[in-house]
Amino acid sequence: MAIQLESKAPSGPIETRWDRHRFGMKLVNPANRRKYKIIVVGTGLAGGAGAASLGEMGYNVLSFCYQDSPRRAHSIAAQGGINAAKNYKNDGDSIHRLFYDTVKGGDFRARESNVHRLAELSVNIIDQCVAQGVPFAREYGGLLDNRSFGGAQVSRTFYARGQTGQQLLLGAYQALARQIEAGTVKSFPRTEMMDLIVVDGVARGVVTRDMVSGKIEAHLADAVVLATGGYGNVFFLSTNAIGCNATAVWRAHRKGAYFANPCFTQIHPTCIPAAGDYQSKLTLMSESLRNDGRVWVPKSAGDCTRDPAEIAEKDRDYYLERLYPSFGNLVPRDIASRRAKMVCDEGRGVGPEVDGVRRGVYLDFRDSIKRLGEAKIRERYGNLFDMYERITGENPYKVPMRIYPATHYTMGGLWVDYNLMTTIPGCFAAGEANFSDHGANRLGASALMQGLADGYFVLPYVLGNYLASAKLDKVDEGHIEVKKAVADVEERIEKLLGIGGDRSPDSFHRELGNIIWNNCGMARNAKGLEGALERIPALREEFWQNLKVTGTGESLNQTLEKAGRLADFMELGELLCRDALARDESCGCHYREEHVTEEGEAARNDADYQYVAAWEYTGDVSKPALHKEALEFEYVKPVQRSYK
Amino acid sequence: MPMAKAITLHDTTIGKKVVMAVTGLVLYGFVIAHMLGNLQVFMGPEQLNGYAKKLHDLGPLLYAARAVILLALVLHVAMVVQLVSRTAAARPIGYRLKKNQVTTYAALTMKLGGVVLMLFIVYHLAHFTFPGLSMTAGYKHSPTDVYANVVSGFRVPWVTAIYVLAQLCLGLHLYHGAFSLFQTLGLSHPRYVEKARFVAQTLGIAVAAANIAMPVAVVAGIVK
Amino acid sequence: MSKTMNLTLHVWRQKGGTDVGGFETYKAQDISEHMSFLEMLDVVNERLLADGKEPIAFDSDCREGICGMCGMVINGVPHGPNAATTTCQLHMRHFNDGDEVTIEPWRASAFPVLRDLVVDRGAFDRIIQAGGYISASSGSAPEANGLPVPKADADRAMDAAACIGCGACVAACPNASAMLFVAAKAAHLGALPQGQPERWERVKKMVAQMDAEGFGHCSNHYECMAACPKEISVDFIAQLNRDLVRATVVEREHEEKSGGAG
Known part of the structure; x- marks a missing residue:
């Protein structure tokens, strides 16, 4: 059952696309909002800001994170800064220039409409964060300071010492805390999403595991937002936090969400x-x-x-x-x-x-x-x-x-339309978890910008529009799909605990990471990728035969947590290599050794590969179906990058 | 919805500490005044006994001052009892191994020192004031000859030992108390914090030394 | 060539919150001096797993000293012997071959042990929920440069905001007091003009919640500052004390009037 990929990106003048799109959206009456339940998984910049903003509007929000507190999401580790087209330095910056730089920096593999919206919202983000008390660096006159970053020719990066991510996240966390106190958001720390509940093709909730008691539970809602970050830990060694994982997005993928451009990973x-x-x-x-x-x-x-x-x-x-x-x-x-x-x-x-x-x-x-x-x-x-x-x-x-x-960082992620909705209606993806804004390469200080733009200023609108237009039947815990999802999770955990083999999750993870790093890391070629595509399924096979997990499912069991996440990385890793093999060009971070310019740089092939590769799960991990969303560049004409 | 009870200062642990700081300041003032008064023992019997008489002659004023001091003491102790009982519950299981890095002996002995001082105050009052006891056979406590009472009492080595020990506790208590007071009242400032520590230390040592000097002088035969 | 060492670990093991715990002794062998402390525990855990035993549970996430998730008392000192260093950033070159290392969880009734070295720091979240924020709903913010903030105030706010919420201050305090954590957040928001409207209510609510969670009081040992991996100053505690006195003694009580738009 193939879904036609509709980006829903508006047409017409790019400067007014978001405005016009917003005006066309349906709204939910303030008095009715509390009747809608929204699940937000992840509490980083996108998830934290999104849950807080939706709570402020009056929705009934459930917020989940695997850490012991929403304040620890890995956005916290970003050091450098956040871009915004404020032009405070009077050096010629503008929304259009930020848009242009981001499209070009992404090597022409991102959607123009999304990137322009991001550039527009960048200015609101700084206002919002300052109002929350984010202690950005200032000049002696008391005004905000900027620095230049990542090759940009303007100074548009706002920063808080070397801890910009931390301060922005604490701002979002505090906004979230305010809503928890107000009762609009219910927080579930140390709770891991194990599966997505899809009823009649529509996302209606998640199955979670309480990481302390081991309790498996279904949470039902009218919409689900996945803001669970990137999948960089598929390489085992990365700058991601130890706990960062792809289980939420991978489970959504297996339930019908297309996975876009998985081979776009930044080193x-x-x-x-x-x-x-x-x-x-x-x-x-x-x-x-x-x-x-x-x-x-x-x-x-x-x-x-x-x-x-x-x-x-x-x-x-x-x-x-x-x-x-x-x-x-x-x-x-x-x-x-x-x-x-x-x-x-x-x-x-x-x-x-x-x-x-x-x-x-x-x-x-x-x-x-x-x-x-x-x-x-x-x-x-x-x-x-x-x-x-x-x-x-x-x-x-x-x-x-x-x-x-x-x-x-991973630019790839769940495919989303202009409304940040995946190919499963009612399931949204925000921040690093989606694929949308950075193309084949992300510029410095743009990850924080995208997370907060999605969280504070996009999710509140697109969810209202969805909830106001969707006709959702009541679903309760007795529904067969809900029961099945819970049973599947329980079965998977039992299976992981019962293999009784000899190898630890970490040893498998290291081996998987080595295969991918060596063959699908900074440089890739068909031979290496084909080799990886043979080795990964074999390793996965061994994983399910020879894994060793001690302890039980009914307690805090970190080995079990690792094993569950790794099981999903074992599948995602294969898709990553498959996508890299299928994209027979070089672009941005995806460097195919067969396609280099005379100067040794990435040689793009716009004629054949100017598209988003969105992969559909077909029931067989090794046989995903490729769907293409063609990219059009009306405002930024593709050129070859040169830094000689 | 019923209005939540407004949060008042004394409901909070900080408020209780503030009460301890203010009452501590009152008690510190008393300690200084008491010390200055007693040091007149070095100026001979007439001077000391004359000073004692002057105090007595204040009448109601003296009782008012005593009431303030007593109130301060009662509050000081009441607050610490409340705080300490809370703190005991704050860490029901302790560490097998715990190394403190910067705290002082004075800070760590505040509670124990406080208990010692409380016991000492009872003893000291009994010894000299309510009712006033003789520590040696053949001497009768005199309500007017304070000088003689002092000399007679401190000739007994164990009495002097108690006083010396208590004054060491007092010195430590005053040091950490005075240093803490500024922090607790929110008056401390990084620029002055080391100076404040020096002043608190010096004053604590000075008070303890002066108070110890008196019984020791009697034992040494300098005051007789 | 890097040195290796053998250590003897005494680790607190506790199955669950209601179970009785105790110390177990483990050998950590062939530990490279370049390992982080947590990587050393990873190695021990791999060996425990190989022997069919349950690995030692401990929290960690970013492993670069910023998320605040890790933390254990190592030989009597929260986060171990190095100043301004989280457990994940402590490296084994600061230990010697043959050392005995005692590893315990944070100890405080407000931080109950969940398993082994993992504690529940939800009390910190509830303190923030009580008032550790500026009420600025998304979309309502004025232009960022509309309100200049003196650089000194912004820097002071940043000094306080550097807190990572790890809980080492509580673990180190002889009274298990959370004053440094509360003071840091109150001072961060209180130093900025944006934080003024709620300043006095904020300190009252945060302090009341801190007390309700069962933390001890502050008796100015300053062990918190010594243990703090971000070196947050006790100066902020003085500020908190001052603000609370003003909030409760000087500032007027806010009363909500009924009625609204007609």
């Missing part, structure tokens, strides 16, 4: 390299470090184990400066990441050997310290240097930092 170039095979996660450091640090590796592989201070200037290869003389160390994230991988693949990486390869390149501040003095460098990057030293035990003022790229 961040400046992370602290893995120190050993016990590594549990990777830590990102702000890429602002590249403003003053110089990236290099030894020219000869033989020098890789030498003390870097003893390696003469002539024996160092400042490869970014050599290859990209005009942008140098400031080339975009994807390029910087790929080049680091290439030099390490050549055997010129530095640092400890993990799985037989040294994966690290130097980010050296020696010259900047010489030029500006240590005090100036400390003022600019002191907190980052401290963090680096805390983790590695090395003093970056004396020894060059070692960095290596790591998975950071």
Whole structure:
């Protein structure tokens, strides 16, 4: 049963599309709103802001998160900032320029209408956050400060020290807390969504597991919003939190929601390299470090184990400066990441050997310290240097930092229309969980913007429109679909507990992550992807035969939690590779080695691949059906990116 | 819907601490005045006994002052009893291993020191005022010759020992109390906090030293 | 080459909230000095799982020191021996071969143990719900630069807002007091002009909730500040005390009048 992909994006002048669309929406009378129940899964910027805003409007909201408090969602870890087209710096910024930069930065694989709406809403976000008490950095005159970020030629990034994500999330969390107190939102922390309940093709609730008591429960509602973040942990090692998972979106996918562009995953170039095979996660450091640090590796592989201070200037290869003389160390994230991988693949990486390869390149501040003095460098990057030293035990003022790229963000996600609704009516996806705004590559400081735009200013409208137009029958817990969904979850948990094999969830997860990272990471080719597509199903098979989980389902059981999430990653990982194989072009973060320009950059193929790849679950994980949403660019004409 | 009861200061743990700070300040004032009065023991019997008479002659004023001090003491103790009983319930299972990092001996001994001081106050009042007791055979407590009472009492080593011990507790109590007082009343400021700590320490030591000097002087035969 | 070490761990194990707990001793072997403390526990847990035992339950999420989810008392100190460091950012190079390490959960009646080292910090959420916010519904905000905020106030607000809500302050306090947590949020919002309209009601409600949750009182030990991974200053506690006195003694009681638009 194929669904026709209708983006529902309005046409006409792009500046007024959102306004006109909003005017065309149906509304729910304020007195009637409390009669509608809305489930919001996830309490990050999109989910937290969405649940709070819907509660403020008077809807009856149920808010779920797997953490012990809504305040801990992983949006909290974003460091750099949030973009907004305020043009406070009088440097020529505008909504149109932010829109343009975002479409171009996404390498022309995002929907113009969505991106323009995002740029429009960016200004409201800053107003909203300031009113909530978010302590953005200010100038001495008391007005808001901005900095430039991620290659943009204007200063449009608002920030709160190196903790912008934390402060924005606490703003949303406090707004949510206010609604919990007011009784419009009921909060369910330490509660994990295990499945989506679909009745007559419409999303009507979720099945959850209480992570303390193990209780499986059905929660019914008139609409379900999934704001559960990205799937970067499919790689095992990523900058995501340990608990970040794709179960909610994957369960929705299995119930009929199309999964769009799963192969669009972003790798961040400046992370602290893995120190050993016990590594549990990777830590990102702000890429602002590249403003003053110089990236290099030894020219000869033989020098890789030498003390870097003893390696003469002539024996160092400042490869970014050599290859990209005009942008140098400031080339975009994807390029910087790929080049680091290439030099390490050549055997010129530095640092400890993990799985037989040294994966690290130097980010050296020696010259900047010489030029500006240590005090100036400390003022600019002191907190980052401290963090680096805390983790590695090395003093970056004396020894060059070692960095290596790591998975950071996933642009792909559930396919949604302009109303953020998935292909399951009544099931919405917001924030990183959807695919909509960043195309094949996300610009710095844009993730926070999208999460909050969706949460504060899009969900409240689109849900009202949906609820006012949908004709929903009453569903209670006795409904056969509800009972079946609960029984399925119980059965799955029993199955995980009962395998009785020898391998831990983590060991499977590491292996899965390695397969995907090596074949569908920074650079991909058909041969590697085909190999991965053979290995992943085999590993999944082994997982279901040889998994070991101790304890019971009726208590706090972190091994069981990991196993359940991993079971879904095992399936998503395959789709990720399948999508990467099917997209036989390079674009943004998706770099197919078969498609490179003469300069070695990603070569897009607009004639054949200017579309969103939306995958339908067909009942067989290995045989998904591909649907294409063609992308049209009326306002930003596709061009080849060049950073030489 | 019935109106929720308005939150008043003394309902809160902070309010109770504020009451302790204010009453503590009153009691601190009394301790200083008491010390200054008693130090006149070094200026001879006439001076001390004359001062005692002057105090007595204040009549109702003296009783008013005593009432204020007593009230302050009762409130101070009542608040701490309420707070301590709450705190005991705040951590029913303790740590097997707990290392404090910055707190002081004075802060950690506040409660125990307070109990010691309470017992001391009872003893001290009994010794010199209500009713006034003799600590040695052959001496009768005199309502007017305060000097003689002091000398007679402190000639007994265990009496002096009690006083010295109590004054050490008082010094510690005054140190942490005075330092805390500014914080509790919200008057402390990072710019002055180290100075405040120094002043609180110095004053605590000074009061304890001066109060210890008196019985020790008697034992040493300097005051006789 | 990185050093490795062998440690003896004494870990609090407790099946569930109503079960009786106790210490169990485990060997942590071949631990690299570059591991984080939690990665060391991951290694121990993998071994427990291999032996068919239940791994040690502990909370962690971001593992980069910002989410506030992790936290355990390590050898008597919340988050372990390093100042300004969460448990997830503590690395094993600060331990020596042969060390005995005692690991306990946060101890406070307001933070009941759920399992092993996992505690329920819902009390913190309820304190925020009681008033730790500025009422600014989505869509109602004025232009962001319409109200200048002196840089010093914004910086002070940020200093206080850096709190990650981990609960180490409560764990460290000899009285299990939550004053530093409450003070940090009250000071963050109270330092900003946007926070003024609700300032006095906010402190009253938050303090009342703090007391209702069963936290102890503050007796100015300042252990909280020493344990705080974000080094939140006790200066904010002075501010909270001052604000509460003003709120309850000076400020007028707000009365809701009935009636509305006709």
